[in-house]
Amino acid sequence: TESIAEASRQLHIAQPSISIAIKNLESTFDQQLFIRHHAQGVSLTSGGRRFYEKAKELLRLSWEFEQNSRADKDMISGTISIGCFESVAPLYMPKLVAGFKKLYPEITLQLYDGEQHELMHGLHRGRFDLALLYDLELGHTIHKELLNAPHQPYALLPASHPLARKKSVTLQELSKEPMILLDAVPSKNYFVAIFKEKGYHPHIAYSSPSIEMVRCMVGQGLGFSVLVTRPCSDMTYDGERLVQLDIEDEMPASTLIMAHLANNEPTRPTQLFMDYCRNRELMPPGLHY
Secondary structure (H helix, E strand, O other): OOOHHHHHHHHOOOHHHHHHHHHHHHHHHOOOOEEEOOOOOEEEOHHHHHHHHHHHHHHHHHHHHHHHHHHOOOOOOEEEEEEEEOOOHHHHHHHHHHHHHHHOOOEEEEEEEEOHHHHHHHHHOOOOOEEEEEOOOOOOOEEEEEOOOOOOOEEEEEOOOHHHHOOEEOHHHHHOOOEEEEOOOOHHHHHHHHHHOOOOOOOEEEEEOOHHHHHHHHHOOOOEEEEOOOOOOOEOOOOOEEEEEEEOOOOOOOOEEEEEEOOOOOOHHHHHHHHHHHOOOOOOOOOOO
């Protein structure tokens, strides 16, 4: 974190205890690990950076050894830390967790939902064993597997809108209407790009990082939206009816994946959860591609 105060907050350990632990490490290994900046936190020395990377690898191997040793017992146990992209987490994670816990009640699942950059940061920092996120703007340091979930964008309109009476719409038709944008990276970049690639520039009337806020704004007739996640209900929180329409244009897919660091072998409990996810049908009833 480059800050003893922030580390104290995240670890729930008093700042003096962290400072003493650092001093003991430096004394034990006879090298300076941190540069102290007055009132501006700390930064790693070059030796401290190498020490950090080696220590992180040792801790990872120790964690894997412990988890896999527990999993060798007849009653499989252990802990899995899972991050999930915030717009899809409510739709998929509770059902996945409930089904998995019936099979493996002794495995603890720790859940976190957040934006894509938070999930990637958590994977690289070792905070998450696994992340469910969209295959958009990712690097080459992760191993990824496709999930059986909706991947084609669709148009969301209020039931009273004239276009809602059609079976499908075009991007050109939508571009003439005000747009309610799901403002979560990388989703917002993707939704804007599918219009711009066709030469259209929709007017973004409102935006929100909350998919339910977007749905409610659409329900109130303030504009249309384009989404990939397909909730099973056509009603908004405030009781307005929505219509989901296929988009006729050819567009790049937005694929939901499960990912872990390519150079980290998943623990046995994580492998079991991945196996469970591979065999789950996440498509809404009646939806097929």
